[in-house]
Amino acid sequence: MSLLYRPLYGGPFGRDGRFALATQPCLQNGLHAVRFMVIDDSGGVLSIAFDKLQALSSARRVLCLASPPAANDDQWEQPGLWPDNELPVSRPDKAKAVSRRRREIFGRSEGRCHYCTTPLTLNGKWHIEHMLPKALGGGDSAINLVAACPACNLAKSDRSALEFVAALALDQPKDGQR
Structure with missing residues (x-):
């Protein structure tokens, strides 16, 4: 052969x-x-x-x-795809752009979590939360969306805002009871 x-x-x-x-x-x-x-x-x-x-x-x-491979063996070196001078330079000082919708929701919530009133920052970590979850038929209209801290949004899960607020009220101890 x-x-x-x-x-x-x-x-x-x-x-x-x-x-x-x-x-x-x-x-x-x-x-x-x-x-x-x-x-x-x-x-x-x-x-x-x-x-x-x-x-x-x-x-x-x-x-x-x-x-x-030896530590300095050039045979085993991974070649770069582009020269370093052609790579884009990241600018950590430049703020990340925030969408118009996210800014509107943040403004309507006055920079606070809708449920616990924790102060939020526009560029910080916070969630856009559905007061009536999609699982229960809620939509993406502006009236159904609020700003929420991650803890509240994750704790709320698939409950409606009324159910979640009622559960929060029951969980909090009343004055004089501890």
């Missing part, structure tokens, strides 16, 4: 073309198929598979196990 091969360059196979991906026609389950092999320049076979990616993957494993 004939053996066709081409050199492999870069990555864990080295830059010198020492390894090659070879293909060999064969029969598998009574059908014509191709077997992929990764071989070195001396003719030694590192891996064999009926799938090219599996052959390459197992050859990389064999090479990595045979000689672990």
